[in-house]
Amino acid sequence: MKKTTQLRNLISSNNLELLMEAHNGLSAKIVQEAGFKGIWASGLSISAAMGVRDNNEASWTQVLDVVEFMSDVTTIPILLDGDTGYGNFNNARRLVKKLEQRNAAGVCIEDKLFPKTNSFISGEAQPLADINEFCGKIKAMKDSQADDDFVVVSRVEAFIAGWGLSEALRRAEAYRKAGTDAVLIHSKRSDISEIEAFMKEWDNRLPVIIVPTKYYSVPTLKMQELGISVAIWANHNLRAAISAMQKTTKQIYEDNSLINIENKVVPVKEVFRLQGADELAQAEKKYLPTSGKTVNAIILAASQGELNELTRNIPKTLLKVNGKPLLSLQIDDYNRMGIKDILVVRGFGKENITPTNFKVCDNDAYAQTKELYSLYLAKNQIKENTVISFGDIMFKTYVLHDLLHDLNDITLVVDASFEFEGVNKDFVKTETPYSRKLYEKPVRFKEMSSDFKEDEINGEFIGLWKVSKKGAEIVRRALEKLSKDNNFKEMTLSDLFNEISKAHPISVKYINGSWLDIDTISDLQKAGDLS
Numbered sequence: 384m385k386k387t388t389q390l391r392n393l394i395s396s397n398n399l400e401l402l403m404e405a406h407n408g409l410s411a412k413i414v415q416e417a418g419f420k421g422i423w424a425s426g427l428s429i430s431a432a433m434g435v436r437d438n439n440e441a442s443w444t445q446v447l448d449v450v451e452f453m454s455d456v457t458t459i460p461i462l463l464d465g466d467t468g469y470g471n472f473n474n475a476r477r478l479v480k481k482l483e484q485r486n487a488a489g490v491c492i493e494d495k496l497f498p499k500t501n502s503f504i505s506g507e508a509q510p511l512a513d514i515n516e517f518c519g520k521i522k523a524m525k526d527s528q529a530d531d532d533f534v535v536v537s538r539v540e541a542f543i544a545g546w547g548l549s550e551a552l553r554r555a556e557a558y559r560k561a562g563t564d565a566v567l568i569h570s571k572r573s574d575i576s577e578i579e580a581f582m583k584e585w586d587n588r589l590p591v592i593i594v595p596t597k598y599y600s601v602p603t604l605k606m607q608e609l610g611i612s613v614a615i616w617a618n619h620n621l622r623a624a625i626s627a628m629q630k631t632t633k634q635i636y637e638d639n640s641l642i643n644i645e646n647k648v649v650p651v652k653e654v655f656r657l658q659g660a661d662e663l664a665q666a667e668k669k670y671l672p673t674s675g676k677t678v679n680a681i682i683l684a685a686s687q688g689e690l691n692e693l694t695r696n697i698p699k700t701l702l703k704v705n706g707k708p709l710l711s712l713q714i715d716d717y718n719r720m721g722i723k724d725i726l727v728v729r730g731f732g733k734e735n736i737t738p739t740n741f742k743v744c745d746n747d748a749y750a751q752t753k754e755l756y757s758l759y760l761a762k763n764q765i766k767e768n769t770v771i772s773f774g775d776i777m778f779k780t781y782v783l784h785d786l787l788h789d790l791n792d793i794t795l796v797v798d799a800s801f802e803f804e805g806v807n808k809d810f811v812k813t814e815t816p817y818s819r820k821l822y823e824k825p826v827r828f829k830e831m832s833s834d835f836k837e838d839e840i841n842g843e844f845i846g847l848w849k850v851s852k853k854g855a856e857i858v859r860r861a862l863e864k865l866s867k868d869n870n871f872k873e874m875t876l877s878d879l880f881n882e883i884s885k886a887h888p889i890s891v892k893y894i895n896g897s898w899l900d901i902d903t904i905s906d907l908q909k910a911g912d913l914s
Contacts (some may be wrong), residue, residue, distance in 0.1 A: 386530035390460035390488035392419055393862065394534060394565045394590040403460060406432045408452035410620045412657055415457045421488070421613075423456065424450055426464035426910045428621035439497065443478060445467035451485045457709025458658075460488030462536065467512070470494040472520045476527035479535070489534030491567055491592075492520065502796060507546040514554060525562040536592060539561040541571045542577045552575075552584055565590040574603045575609075582609045599865045641839035664719055664780050664853075678722050678787060681756045681764055684710060685730025685746040698732045699901060700774035709901060710774055715743060717770070720783055726764045727774070728757040752872040755879055759862050759871075764798040765855045773846030778898040786847065791825060791890035792854035793883065800895045801843035807902075809844035809877055817842065817893045830891035831877040842891070844876075845898045857887050 384392075393400040401418040405411040406428035414422050429449050435441050450463055463482060468490075475492060483491055494512045503894040509800035517537075524535050539559035556567045566668045567588055575598050576692035585591065590612035595601060606614055634644055689700025700710040706713075710727065717725055718740070723870030725741040730749025744764075746757045754773065758765075765771075770786065778796075786796055801810070812835065814827040831844060850858055861883050865871055880889060 385532060386454075386460040386488040386529070387439055387534065390421060390530045390534050391462070391564070394536075394592070395610050397611065399611055401603075402613060402614045404428055404615070404617050404620050405453060406621050407449060408456045409657060410624075411453035411461070412456045412719070414620070415459050419459065420627055421459055421903055422453065422461045423615045423617060424453060424461050424463045424487075425618055426466050429464075431621055431625075435459065439466060439469065440820045443474070447481055447485060450482065450487050454486045462489045462491060462534065462755050465488055465490040467497045468520055468524070469494055470497055472523035473514075474790050475520045479524045479527050479533065480529070483529055483533060489536060489564075491536035492524075492560075493567075493569075507587075511540055511544050511546070511554075514557050517554075517770055518557055521558055521561040521563050534564045534820045535562075536565045536567050537561075538569055540569055540579075540742040541567070541629070542572075548577070548580050548584065551581055555581075555585065555634075557586070559589050563589070565592055567592040567594065567615075569594060571597050573597055573600075574606065578611075580607060580613070581822075585886055590615050595755040597767055601891070620701060625904070630660070632884075639840060649787060660780075667720075667780075667784055678768040678770060679710050679724035679764065679766060680717050680722050680726070680770045680772065681758070681761050682710065682713060682725065682727045682741075682772055682774045683754045683761075684736070685728050685752075686754070686775075687749070688775060696732065697735050698730065698774075700733055702734070702775075702901065703719065704777070708778065712777060713772065713774070714777075714808035716780060716783055718904075719780070720787060722770065725784055726761055727762050734817045739860040748872065750873060752874045755862075755865070756872050757872045757874070758879075759866055762862050763846035763859055764861050765850060766854060768773065768849070769854035770847070770849045772848075773900070775900060775901045776846045777901070778845065778847060781896055782845075782847070786849050786892060789795070789849060789890070789892055792851045793847050793857065794890045794892055795828060795880070796845050796847045796898075797842035797891045797893055798845050798896065799893045801840065803837045803840070808833055809846075810840045811842050811844050811891065813841040815841075819893075826891040828880065828884055828891050830884070831880050833877070842850075844891060847898075857883060 395705050400420060402421045402423040403417070403671060404423045404425045405414045406425060411422055426446070426884065429435045429446055430441045433441050433445070439762045442648050448463060454461055466476060468478055476488060496510050496512055508645050521535060521537055539554050539558070541547065541554055551568060555568065558566060568578060568591055578593055582591065587610055591609055591610070592613040593606065594617045596617050600863050603823060627820055631644055631648065635641060671873045684700035686699060688877045689692040701708045726744055727736060727741050728744050728746055729736045730746040733745055736743065746760055748750060748756065758771065762840065783798060786794060795811070797811050809831055810833060812829040814829055834904060861879055865874060865878065865882060868874070883889060
């Protein structure tokens, strides 16, 4: 059903219907998920979110931009708080056209002068528009709409201005005759007496909408009994957001830490969910194939890890994040990108790693060898377009996506926002330090080591890399050469990359965060945000 038809049905319903305030795309999506049938795009809230006053300081085009984002992420109707229509009849009718283009369902205009004054600001004069001028505005808006179901609501401010019931009725009746679809009768009293008096005299001539911000204690059952069509909870998402942000920001400032906050706010993954990250991942899989080439993966997961009791009986790769082993999470990421041919190199606790949707290769010398030896055992699986990763890392989907679309022969993913402190880190020197200007430009690898001085480092290798067909041949030859060294079992990937770079270029793809190497219990606790 069209959004306009949904809104028209709401205001025509025999039951009291409720609209909830939203002021951007995120809050609009939250309103819909909560179960509300419609959204009030509050002028006060939108202005406040921009950091400006509710006096038409935000231009009508800026408000339209916000409404467009709200409309794009929701399927329920949006009724815009259109203030005075942002000018005379000409501005108002153009507003209707632009709202229809953005799939908004309706607009509410108030009978004040432009620029408007918020109804609840105390001590402010509340001059009202000329009735005839306002009626002309209503007619122009109704004449300009292309969709017959688009809703125009006329907000009567007579009670706010102190002009009493007779003036409220006179204006409402004039607006009804001008063609408005509903009237919004506004009051700033803490009781419902003005609304009740109006409803008694109005006698259901048109649907009536109210905004019970001041008389919030009145039960909705009472509103229903009075014959109210729609009640609007007009600014509470904004006010709740301000309260939460003030409290959180103060706490972080006073503590100089996130320790007392992290468990009180939603995890980052909830933000990604609301943003529709999963849909993008599916779309990428559908519309961004990996150049039609088959991609396979090797996961080096032979080590035990040193997380005390946690890795006493199982390898680190089986530690759980949000109830799922690291290895399974990584395989899921590969599967989502269309990578089904996966080989896992097992070692410690190999009996716990049961192959289901992947193959296995065993490094029974895991206690005396490093990851390079594990890779050597899997060398026959290093083929055209092979992705290789450590079994104890997590990374955002986009990191893998970007790596798969890299066309260089050997590409390492390197985090430019590295932390120098820590053990067994694979630090990288490159020919070009990280810069935002490097987007899509290749960066040449120079050397990898855990012993660089901090000012020599350009980033940290995250344990994820990829080879092309030519790159696979280069890697296999280098592995055969290094395997003849007496110290081969003690060698790491650093030795491999440093050897290759003597004769062949290795490329670096920079990232900034968005990954985690599970080396400590603290790392494991942080990992939930990446799952």
